[in-house]
Amino acid sequence: MSLTAVDGILSSLKSCLTEIGTGMDIVTDVAMDLVEVQDEEMDPGISELEALILDFAKLEREINYFFDVVKQATAEVTPQQPDAIFGLSARVKEQLAERIAQLSDADLHNHQKVAAFKESIKNSLPQANQESAGNMEELDEDIAVTQSQVNFTCPLTQVPMVNPMKNKKCSHHYDEEAILSLIRKRHSQKKMCRCPVVGCGNTDVKESDLVPDQILRRAIQNKSRESNKR
Numbered sequence: 001m002s003l004t005a006v007d008g009i010l011s012s013l014k015s016c017l018t019e020i021g022t023g024m025d026i027v028t029d030v031a032m033d034l035v036e037v038q039d040e041e042m043d044p045g046i047s048e049l050e051a052l053i054l055d056f057a058k059l060e061r062e063i064n065y066f067f068d069v070v071k072q073a074t075a076e077v078t079p080q081q082p083d084a085i086f087g088l089s090a091r092v093k094e095q096l097a098e099r100i101a102q103l104s105d106a107d108l109h110n111h112q113k114v115a116a117f118k119e120s121i122k123n124s125l126p127q128a129n130q131e132s133a134g135n136m137e138e139l140d141e142d143i144a145v146t147q148s149q150v151n152f153t154c155p156l157t158q159v160p161m162v163n164p165m166k167n168k169k170c171s172h173h174y175d176e177e178a179i180l181s182l183i184r185k186r187h188s189q190k191k192m193c194r195c196p197v198v199g200c201g202n203t204d205v206k207e208s209d210l211v212p213d214q215i216l217r218r219a220i221q222n223k224s225r226e227s228n229k230r
Contacts, residue, residue: 024113027053035124057111069095116212155196165210170202
């Protein structure tokens with residue numbers, strides 16, 4: 001196997017990570033749909049969906065560890081030691097197995113999207129329990145009214161957010177791609193990232209402060225669908 005082939009495999013896996021993230025969002029949407037139409041008892045399907053999103057998180061974690069192991073192993077292949085490429089596959093398998101063996105599945109519950117899944121279900125339950133399937137349209141309107149209190153527009157891009165992220169410190173929202181890009185740009189300049197919302201006193205926005213807001217994302221999608229119908 002050549003290093004070029006290795007690069008090709010890693011490139012394919014990067015696209016898999018994007019698909020995994022999309023899959024986790026879909027799982028959350030389906031779970032929230034179940035919550036909205038359930039009776040007083042929790043639908044067992046929600047527990048199954050939680051198990052599924054944990055599987056997604058586990059797969060994502062293993063792929064990221066694979067990236068790290070391959071990067072470390074390929075660094076050992078130099079012009080001075082070209083034969084190191086022949087043992088690359090075996091070394092990667094061994095090191096990856098060692099790392100995975102040290103992991104705990106309990107840590108998966110701290111994954112951003114897993115935590116957002118649980119928070120979304122928790123926040124949806126009170127609204128769902130107050131309404132029956134017969135007046136679901138009214139429930140959707142109530143949710144829309146509640147969410148309209150939050151600006152759907154990203155303060156950075158000035159367009160509706162696609163993947164809204166909530167800042168746990170100042171409670172402001174930004175589109176995921178825009179805020180992560182800003183944070184990384186500031187850090188590359190050895191600077192802290194100030195919250196882009198005018199008047200906010202949060203002068204140090206970190207990636208660890210951001211959590212996906214799935215309820216807001218659904219509200220934005222609902223508003224977009226309604227606008228397209230007109």
